[in-house]
Amino acid sequence: MKTYAIEKNILKHLGFMMILIVFAVNLSCKNNNEMDADAQQYSTSITDRRDIARVEPLNWWVGFKNPKLQLLVQHPDISERTVEINYQGVSIDKVHKADSPNYLFIDLDISEDTHAGKFNIIFKKEDDQDLLYTFELKPRQKPSEDYVGFNSSDAIYLITPDRFSNGNPDNDIVESLNEKTIDRNDNYARHGGDIQGITKHLDYIEDLGFTAIWPCPLLTNDMPQGSYHGYAMTNFYEIDPRYGKLEEYLELSDSMSKKGMKLIMDQVANHCGLEHWWMKDLPFKDWINHQAHFEKNAHNSDGYRSITTNHRRTTNQDIYASNIDKKSMTEGWFVSAMPDLNQRNPFMAQYTIQNSIWWIETANLGGIRQDTYPYPDKNFMSRWAGEIMNEYPNFSIVGEEWTSNPLLIAYWQQGNPNKDGYNSNLKSPMDFAMQEKVVKGLSEEEDWGSGLIEIYRALANDFAYVKPQDLMVFPDNHDMSRIYTQLKGDITNTKMALSYILTLPRIPQIYYGTEILMNDFDKPGDHGLIRTDFPGGWDGDEVNAFTGEGLTEDQKDMQSYLKKVLNYRKTSQAIHQGKTIHFAPEDGVYVLFRIHEDETVIHIINKNDKPFELDLTRFAEIGLKGKAVTNIISNHQFFWGDNITLEDKGSVILTTKLN
Structure with a gap:
C-alpha cells in the first residue's frame, strides 16, 4: 500500500510537471508569435516618413553574420539633434558627429533574433519638432552560402551598356541630369543603350554560350560630359535613370537567374565623380584625398590637376619604394574629374563595404568586378574583400590590375605567400600578362625565342599563382583595342587567340561584338571607338547582329565559330x-x-x-x-x-x- 501511494504521488507530480512543460511551450510559442505579430503590427502601423534628406544604406537585412550597421545621415544641421530608436532587437551603439554639421553616423547593433520590419529613427531637438525617418529591415531571400560567384566553368560577356542596345528610348534624356544629349555620331556622347536592351537580348547572349554578364557600371554618373562609360559615379545607391530603374536592374538579375546565368556588378572603391552629391558638403576634412587642395581650388579645375596619381602601381609591392611615391600613388586622384576616396577614414571604409553588400543582397549578384584595384589603400581593399567573402563564402570578386608582370598579378591573389605578409582576400585578379603574350605570340614571326614560345612561356608562369584557374583572362576589354584590331585584321589569328583563351585554365571574359569582328581600325585605342554601338541594338539599324541580317560572311563565320567553342566549353569538365x-x-x-x-x-x-x-x-x-x-x-x-x-x-x- 505504501509503495502504491508513493508511485501515485510520483505520477501526480509528473503529471503536474507535464502540464507546466506544455504551458511553458505554449507560452513560448505565444510569446514568439506575439513578438512576430508585434513586429509586424509595429511595422505596418507606422506611416513611412522621410523628414530626413538622405539616409544610406537605403535599407538593411536581418540575419547577417555581422550584426553591426552604420547609417550615414545627411540633413541640414542634423548634428544638433539626438537620435532614438525603439524597435526590439535594434540598439544604438554610438552616434558620431562629422566635421560638417549636416551629417551624423549612427552605429547600430542588430541582434540575431531581430525580426524584419519597419521602424522610425527619431531625431530630437529641444524646442523643435521631431524629425522621423522610416527605416526598413528586410528578411533575407536566401542564405549567404547560396550566393555563388563565377568560376572557371563560366564564360563572361562584357558589355558597355550605353553602346549595346536601346531597349527603352523614353529614358534616353533625363532633364534633371547634367548631360542631356543623345548623339550616336559622337563616340564620347551618350547613345541610349540601357538595361532593358540587355534584358531584351538575354536569349542571344545565352545562345552564344555565355553563362555570366558583366555590364560596365550602371550607377548614376551625373557628369556634364563623357558620362556614358559609368566610372565617375555620383550616387552609389542609384541606378542611372538613363539606364533605367532599380526595378529593371532587378528584373535583369532575375531573368538571368532563371537561365542559370550570373550578374557581375562593376564597382569602384577608389574614386567617385566630381559631381557626386557629397562633394558640395564633404562630411569630414579627410573624406577624400587632397581635400584641402581641392576645396581651395574647387572653382578652378586646372588647380587640382597636380594632385593626380603617379600611377606607379608597383609601390604596393616594391620593398625599396619611397614614402612619397607610395603616397602619390594611393592618394592621388585617378584623373582630375574623379576625386580619390580616402578609405583610411573609417566612415568612408564602412560606407564602401556596406554599399557592396547592399548591392549583392539587393540584386542577387553573382560577382563583383572591382575597378582600379591597386589604387586605393591596399589594407582597406583586403578588409573590403575579406568582409564580403566572410559573409558570402562562395562569392567571387575580380580585381583589375593592369600589368604584364605575373609577379604583380600573383601578389593580389588570395593566399599568395607575399613576403610582406599581405593577403588580399581577392579570389580573381585579371590576367593582363597572358592577354599581352597571346597577341605578341600570334603577331610575331616564328623564331627560337619569339612567336608561339611567348604564349608557351606565359602559361609556364602559372607556377607563380596560387590558383591560376581563378584568374580572369580575355582577348580585349572596354579599355583596349579590339582583339581583331590588335591582330591587324587577321581573322585566323583572331580565332586562334579566342580558342586558346577559351581552353586555358582560367575564367574567360569576351567583350561584346568580338563575335562579329568589331574593331577600331579608324583610330586604334580610341576609347569611344572601342565602345562602338552593337549593330541591331537600335531601331532602324541596317545591320542586325542579333538576327544576322546584314552581317558579312566573315562576321557570320566568326559568330558561329565562337558559339561552337563556347557551347562546347559550357559542358566540358576537362576545360x-x-x-x-x-x-x-x-x-x-x-x-x-x-x-x-x-x-x-x-x-x-x-x-x-x-x-x-x-x-x-x-x-x-x-x-x-x-x-x-x-x-x-x-x-x-x-x-x-x-x-x-x-x-x-x-x-x-x-x-x-x-x-
Whole structure:
C-alpha cells in the first residue's frame, strides 16, 4: 500500500510537471508569435516618413553574420539633434558627429533574433519638432552560402551598356541630369543603350554560350560630359535613370537567374565623380584625398590637376619604394574629374563595404568586378574583400590590375605567400600578362625565342599563382583595342587567340561584338571607338547582329565559330577543372591538353601557311593512341594515330568526349 501511494504521488507530480512543460511551450510559442505579430503590427502601423534628406544604406537585412550597421545621415544641421530608436532587437551603439554639421553616423547593433520590419529613427531637438525617418529591415531571400560567384566553368560577356542596345528610348534624356544629349555620331556622347536592351537580348547572349554578364557600371554618373562609360559615379545607391530603374536592374538579375546565368556588378572603391552629391558638403576634412587642395581650388579645375596619381602601381609591392611615391600613388586622384576616396577614414571604409553588400543582397549578384584595384589603400581593399567573402563564402570578386608582370598579378591573389605578409582576400585578379603574350605570340614571326614560345612561356608562369584557374583572362576589354584590331585584321589569328583563351585554365571574359569582328581600325585605342554601338541594338539599324541580317560572311563565320567553342566549353569538365599539359612549340605548332577523367581536350595552334604533318608520337604520354577524337568545329572524327596533317593555318580543337 505504501509503495502504491508513493508511485501515485510520483505520477501526480509528473503529471503536474507535464502540464507546466506544455504551458511553458505554449507560452513560448505565444510569446514568439506575439513578438512576430508585434513586429509586424509595429511595422505596418507606422506611416513611412522621410523628414530626413538622405539616409544610406537605403535599407538593411536581418540575419547577417555581422550584426553591426552604420547609417550615414545627411540633413541640414542634423548634428544638433539626438537620435532614438525603439524597435526590439535594434540598439544604438554610438552616434558620431562629422566635421560638417549636416551629417551624423549612427552605429547600430542588430541582434540575431531581430525580426524584419519597419521602424522610425527619431531625431530630437529641444524646442523643435521631431524629425522621423522610416527605416526598413528586410528578411533575407536566401542564405549567404547560396550566393555563388563565377568560376572557371563560366564564360563572361562584357558589355558597355550605353553602346549595346536601346531597349527603352523614353529614358534616353533625363532633364534633371547634367548631360542631356543623345548623339550616336559622337563616340564620347551618350547613345541610349540601357538595361532593358540587355534584358531584351538575354536569349542571344545565352545562345552564344555565355553563362555570366558583366555590364560596365550602371550607377548614376551625373557628369556634364563623357558620362556614358559609368566610372565617375555620383550616387552609389542609384541606378542611372538613363539606364533605367532599380526595378529593371532587378528584373535583369532575375531573368538571368532563371537561365542559370550570373550578374557581375562593376564597382569602384577608389574614386567617385566630381559631381557626386557629397562633394558640395564633404562630411569630414579627410573624406577624400587632397581635400584641402581641392576645396581651395574647387572653382578652378586646372588647380587640382597636380594632385593626380603617379600611377606607379608597383609601390604596393616594391620593398625599396619611397614614402612619397607610395603616397602619390594611393592618394592621388585617378584623373582630375574623379576625386580619390580616402578609405583610411573609417566612415568612408564602412560606407564602401556596406554599399557592396547592399548591392549583392539587393540584386542577387553573382560577382563583383572591382575597378582600379591597386589604387586605393591596399589594407582597406583586403578588409573590403575579406568582409564580403566572410559573409558570402562562395562569392567571387575580380580585381583589375593592369600589368604584364605575373609577379604583380600573383601578389593580389588570395593566399599568395607575399613576403610582406599581405593577403588580399581577392579570389580573381585579371590576367593582363597572358592577354599581352597571346597577341605578341600570334603577331610575331616564328623564331627560337619569339612567336608561339611567348604564349608557351606565359602559361609556364602559372607556377607563380596560387590558383591560376581563378584568374580572369580575355582577348580585349572596354579599355583596349579590339582583339581583331590588335591582330591587324587577321581573322585566323583572331580565332586562334579566342580558342586558346577559351581552353586555358582560367575564367574567360569576351567583350561584346568580338563575335562579329568589331574593331577600331579608324583610330586604334580610341576609347569611344572601342565602345562602338552593337549593330541591331537600335531601331532602324541596317545591320542586325542579333538576327544576322546584314552581317558579312566573315562576321557570320566568326559568330558561329565562337558559339561552337563556347557551347562546347559550357559542358566540358576537362576545360573547367582538368589537368593541363602543354608541349613546347616546334615548327610553328603549339599543342595544349586539358584532361579530366575520360575527357581530353586538345588545342592545336598551327602557324604554318602550308600543309604540315604533325608527329603525334611526341604526345604519347597523354595516352590517346587508338582513341577516337572529334573536331568540335567541323565534327570530323578520326582515331589518334602516329600523325595528322594540318591542312591550314589556324587552331584545331579536338575532344575525346562523345556527343
